[in-house]
Amino acid sequence: MFVIYNTKDFYLWREPNHYNERYYATARAAKAQLTKLTKGPSAVLKEDEWAVASVDEFRMMEPEVEVESVMGGTVKVRASERGNPALDPGMEGYWSM
Numbered sequence: 001m002f003v004i005y006n007t008k009d010f011y012l013w014r015e016p017n018h019y020n021e022r023y024y025a026t027a028r029a030a031k032a033q034l035t036k037l038t039k040g041p042s043a044v045l046k047e048d049e050w051a052v053a054s055v056d057e058f059r060m061m062e063p064e065v066e067v068e069s070v071m072g073g074t075v076k077v078r079a080s081e082r083g084n085p086a087l088d089p090g091m092e093g094y095w096s097m
Helices: 025-039 056-060 092-096
Strands: 002-006 050-054 066-067 074-076
Touching: 002 025, 002 056, 025 050, 050 056
Parallel strands: none
Antiparallel strands: 002 050, 066 074
């Protein structure tokens, strides 16, 4: 499995108006999608800010960041989970599910 990720903040690519990240079966498919998103008149991403990696490689290089928990204190989460209502203890949705 492969993902397209932002090299600056480690956010995974999501299709517009979709909640889940996109996973690709092959590196070739992920690179083809990245090319579509960065080239041509309908480009929506900057080519130098996005890259392709396998899920395992991405998890190894992704940093952990500290977030302020809604319930008090700080918690470490993966950078791509920050802001996700289901995975970030700093979000109210995490505690209400």
